[in-house]
Amino acid sequence: MTAPGTITDYLARRAAEVNQSLGALMPSEDTPPEKLHRAMRYSLFAGGKRLRPALVLASGEAMGAATEDLMPAACAIEMIHTYSLIHDDLPAMDNDDLRRGLPTCHKAFGEATAILAGDALLTLAFRVLAKESAAQDPERRLAVINEIAAAAGSFYGMISGQMADIESEGKQVDAHTIESIHRAKTGALIGASVAVGGIIARASDDEIARLRSYGQMIGLAFQIADDILDVTSTSEQLGKTPGKDQAANKATYPAIHGIPASEARACQLIEDAVASVQALGRDTRALEEIARFIIARRS
Amino acid sequence: MTAPGTITDYLARRAAEVNQSLGALMPSEDTPPEKLHRAMRYSLFAGGKRLRPALVLASGEAMGAATEDLMPAACAIEMIHTYSLIHDDLPAMDNDDLRRGLPTCHKAFGEATAILAGDALLTLAFRVLAKESAAQDPERRLAVINEIAAAAGSFYGMISGQMADIESEGKQVDAHTIESIHRAKTGALIGASVAVGGIIARASDDEIARLRSYGQMIGLAFQIADDILDVTSTSEQLGKTPGKDQAANKATYPAIHGIPASEARACQLIEDAVASVQALGRDTRALEEIARFIIARRS
Numbered sequence: 001m002t003a004p005g006t007i008t009d010y011l012a013r014r015a016a017e018v019n020q021s022l023g024a025l026m027p028s029e030d031t032p033p034e035k036l037h038r039a040m041r042y043s044l045f046a047g048g049k050r051l052r053p054a055l056v057l058a059s060g061e062a063m064g065a066a067t068e069d070l071m072p073a074a075c076a077i078e079m080i081h082t083y084s085l086i087h088d089d090l091p092a093m094d095n096d097d098l099r100r101g102l103p104t105c106h107k108a109f110g111e112a113t114a115i116l117a118g119d120a121l122l123t124l125a126f127r128v129l130a131k132e133s134a135a136q137d138p139e140r141r142l143a144v145i146n147e148i149a150a151a152a153g154s155f156y157g158m159i160s161g162q163m164a165d166i167e168s169e170g171k172q173v174d175a176h177t178i179e180s181i182h183r184a185k186t187g188a189l190i191g192a193s194v195a196v197g198g199i200i201a202r203a204s205d206d207e208i209a210r211l212r213s214y215g216q217m218i219g220l221a222f223q224i225a226d227d228i229l230d231v232t233s234t235s236e237q238l239g240k241t242p243g244k245d246q247a248a249n250k251a252t253y254p255a256i257h258g259i260p261a262s263e264a265r266a267c268q269l270i271e272d273a274v275a276s277v278q279a280l281g282r283d284t285r286a287l288e289e290i291a292r293f294i295i296a297r298r299s
Numbered sequence: 300m301t302a303p304g305t306i307t308d309y310l311a312r313r314a315a316e317v318n319q320s321l322g323a324l325m326p327s328e329d330t331p332p333e334k335l336h337r338a339m340r341y342s343l344f345a346g347g348k349r350l351r352p353a354l355v356l357a358s359g360e361a362m363g364a365a366t367e368d369l370m371p372a373a374c375a376i377e378m379i380h381t382y383s384l385i386h387d388d389l390p391a392m393d394n395d396d397l398r399r400g401l402p403t404c405h406k407a408f409g410e411a412t413a414i415l416a417g418d419a420l421l422t423l424a425f426r427v428l429a430k431e432s433a434a435q436d437p438e439r440r441l442a443v444i445n446e447i448a449a450a451a452g453s454f455y456g457m458i459s460g461q462m463a464d465i466e467s468e469g470k471q472v473d474a475h476t477i478e479s480i481h482r483a484k485t486g487a488l489i490g491a492s493v494a495v496g497g498i499i500a501r502a503s504d505d506e507i508a509r510l511r512s513y514g515q516m517i518g519l520a521f522q523i524a525d526d527i528l529d530v531t532s533t534s535e536q537l538g539k540t541p542g543k544d545q546a547a548n549k550a551t552y553p554a555i556h557g558i559p560a561s562e563a564r565a566c567q568l569i570e571d572a573v574a575s576v577q578a579l580g581r582d583t584r585a586l587e588e589i590a591r592f593i594i595a596r597r598s
Binding site: 027031032033035036037040083087090092093110111112113115116118119120122123124126127129130131137138139141142143145146149150152153154155157159160162163164166167 | 326330331332334335336339382386389391392409410411412414415417418419421422423425426428429430436437438440441442444445448449451452453454456458459461462463465466
């Protein structure tokens with residue numbers, strides 16, 4: 001970490017930096033079509049923890065990149081994460097009314113606007129990746145776009161995870177399937193976030209692979225922790241309706257393994273992830289603390 | 300044109316080339332999640348005319364690019380066009396049951412799958428643009444991504460047009476508004492298709508601007524022709540439900556200007572577009588013929 005303080009202080013500081021950059025990259029609320037841009041900003045600034053951008057920054061800085069070279073990719077990944085939440089919440093998908101304690105995008109702006117706001121955030125993310133941060137060489141910038149597009153896509157990426165998640169509803173799924181859903185739905189984009197930091201920092205292929213692996217492990221642990229929180233939390237703590245997974249008969253890690261084994265698995269993944277980045281021989285304290293924070297969080 | 304034949308022969312030949320490349324770029328139907336990839340291929344191979352890819356190829360070849368360097372961008376733009384159709388057809392948007400004579404994606408695969416199939420096609424398009432066609436220099440490839448992302452986006456791009464179109468339903472809109480909707484919804488991506496050919500061919504900024512302008516003009520003419528067809532065609536000719544615009548109380552060009560004035564405007568746009576590319580001093584016959592075909596088509 002570049003400054004003393006707890007991990008929550010660190011994340012709050014990074015979130016403030018990211019929010020400032022996001023604000024500058026997003027069309028303003030009075031840019032036509034105004035309702036669409038209001039909806040995009042509403043969901044983007046609904047109080048997300050900015051975990052993925054923080055991982056881009058922490059990873060890239062550990063490997064020697066400058067913060068300003070990392071920021072456009074950090075913001076683009078948050079736009080993609082936000083689009084995925086907007087679309088996942090739609091009535092035809094998870095049909096959620098609340099997200100981070102606020103009405104979901106389609107509840108606040110209507111379904112058509114929510115679909116288009118998601119589409120527009122995904123599209124804007126790639127524009128930001130192609131256009132901003134002129135300091136990086138173009139080959140690296142294309143590698144970043146490829147890494148993110150693969151992680152967000154239908155081929156073992158985020159969309160394949162959401163699709164498999166929907167298809168698993170009401171079905172008996174085995175331990176292997178639930179883990180592969182979590183890896184795709186959450187692990188892929190978090191893995192890409194950490195890898196992208198390495199790519200921008202001109203890390204070697206081996207180092208990038210190690211960073212990606214750290215990200216995939218903490219991403220899986222994050223999703224297991226999310227499943228546990230869904231069972232054990234109240235609505236107020238969670239900012240969304242708890243018990244939704246169970247009610248929807250959704251495949252979850254604790255439903256198959258029970259809560260103690262799920263907690264043990266999440267802890268083991270975090271320790272493996274920490275060991276993986278420590279082996280890089282860099283100052284990876286921020287990455288280590290973020291990993292531990294992920295399973296300690298209460299919302 | 301590179302070979303003798305009518306414009307319909309030319310377009311059929313380019314469509315066959317594009318379909319072959321699209322088939323190779325798309326995950327197969329037995330790639331998990333199978334249902335998602337089937338849905339993506341279903342809509343992508345539902346008989347589109349491949350107008351936008353043909354424009355990328357015709358423009359780029361006129362400016363001296365090799366076909367194989369143009370093909371990935373041509374395919375990516377068709378993926379983006381297809382995603383926009385899937386999402387526009389959704390119940391929350393235009394609520395269409397038929398597209399090109401076939402059930403729309405959500406009718407055939409369900410709404411959740413259709414939303415994700417659209418998301419995945421958009422994401423894959425950017426992956427193709429970043430990863431394929433190693434022959435091009437990376438700076439040009441980033442310029443192509445930026446051109447396409449801007450044209451597909453919420454800031455005067457395709458999504459802003461769809462949003463404005465939805466918002467105009469049931470309202471009195473003036474001639475200026477209807478034209479700006481058409482320019483954004485259809486003109487922007489067609490303009491980008493033609494510009495991208497120029498970018499890949501290393502055309503000058505002035506030449507690229509001229510190509511983009513040709514594309515924007517024929518795109519507007521295309522949409523005006525589409526509005527006229529909606530009024531005058533049968534369901535069989537159109538492959539979708541005619542009179543939908545009127546039933547939905549949608550803003551259309553003929554509703555404001557009448558059919559004769561709409562036809563005259565479309566013709567004038569085409570003649571201006573043809574004059575614009577003729578001034579390039581290249582063999583732009585394919586572009587000229589495509590422009591004239593756009594308002595002569597009957598479906």
